[in-house]
């Protein structure tokens with residue numbers, strides 16, 4: 001069983017959106033995103049294949065090629081698969097466990113069984129499309145069993161795995177009832193990549209404490225000095241590959257857009273911005289509470305300060321996401337009720353997904369960007385903001401617990417579990433804009449250089465080169 005694709009990317013989602021026209025005709029159009037932008041050149045060059053779920057239950061259109069020649073290969077998931085595999089095991093068991101138990105993970109045998117089934121189904125599809133000796137790059141926590149299953153089916157393949165979320169400490173990971181199966185699944189890969197060396201170390205420590213596995217070397221960045229050797233002699237390279245952004249995907253920005261937006265906001269002196277998926281890991285409520293306390297203590301003036309919060313709807317059928325949303329919306333209402341004026345809210349809140357070009361205008365208009373996750377694999381929003389401030393304007397408040405803090409250490413770092421720490425960082429950032437403009441600009445320019453040099457192409461290149469080296 002083998003196909004003719006020498007390069008295959010596998011991810012939970014296909015990089016396409018389904019559009020239904022008024023007359024009922026349905027078309028699939030490629031959706032732009034960081035991962036798609038990063039992988040497109042390689043996929044196009046090799047006329048590669050992307051295997052994934054098309055985003056709607058019980059639908060699996062025929063495989064089709066994009067204009068650039070990339071083959072999109074849909075995997076069909078039923079509504080029950082979606083509930084057990086995606087909402088259940090991936091997002092109510094693994095997601096909270098890997099984000100250090102910000103909420104309590106729920107473990108259900110039926111969810112695990114759906115996760116196993118769906119991973120097997122993905123493996124069957126990949127085995128069908130991949131050419132002899134092909135390179136297969138598996139993405140993220142939804143597909144951790146895939147490398148192991150695939151290696152058994154197709155030992156000829158070169159398999160890379162990249163985890164987009166943090167990898168927890170061994171003590172936390174060991175809670176997982178199916179920990180051995182997950183470790184075995186991952187170790188089917190030839191290369192396992194994490195964002196940070198600390199994530200890679202957690203994984204290596206876990207392997208070192210697992211019977212039958214030997215660990216050699218230490219985790220490095222964009223290198224694979226570390227290896228795990230399994231009892232049957234399979235060598236798995238392990239390394240850190242910090243992901244980044246494709247600045248071009250943010251577009252050019254509308255001429256005069258920033259002035260227009262600031263005018264719409266009532267020409268405030270200070271615009272503060274938050275942009276996130278509405279997820280309890282992102283610390284949106286905490287940043288609102290910090291802002292509220294600064295207004296209460298009159299450290300910030302509601303007449304001259306505005307906070308914009310854009311939150312993309314996300315995983316809305318999961319209880320903890322519903323709770324997170326209602327807490328955020330209650331806080332927005334309370335702050336505006338207390339500190340706003342008619343026709344002049346102090347918090348502008350959108351629960352919407354925006355086009356990248358509009359997001360760019362928001363980034364450019366913001367004097368201070370607030371990125372305060374309790375835990376985040378990387379956080380691309382922080383890097384997107386920095387990419388839009390190549391002139392040295394603006395300031396970034398960044399959680400120590402975002403992966404991005406390792407590279408963007410010129411940000412105003414804060415501990416999101418400590419309201420005083422968020423308040424201090426926000427106030428220092430606001431005051432620095434007027435009080436220490438040169439130092440503020442230097443910090444932003446240093447971060448901008450980092451993001452410009454280590455962009456998403458460097459990430460994909462580094463990973464794929466390391467994967468080739470395992471051959």
Ligand code: ADQ
Pocket residue numbers: 034164165243275276277310311312352353354355356359376377378379380381382384
């Ligand atoms: P996410 O948790 O989704 O990603 P993040 O890295 O910040 O978090 O990426 C979010 C992306 O969505 C950004 O590109 C941003 O522009 C976009 N976005 C957010 N809100 C939006 C809105 N309202 N409208 C339009 N676009 C919006 C996961 C991990 C991260 C890791 C990435 C990549 O949780 O830690 O950085 O994968 O590996």
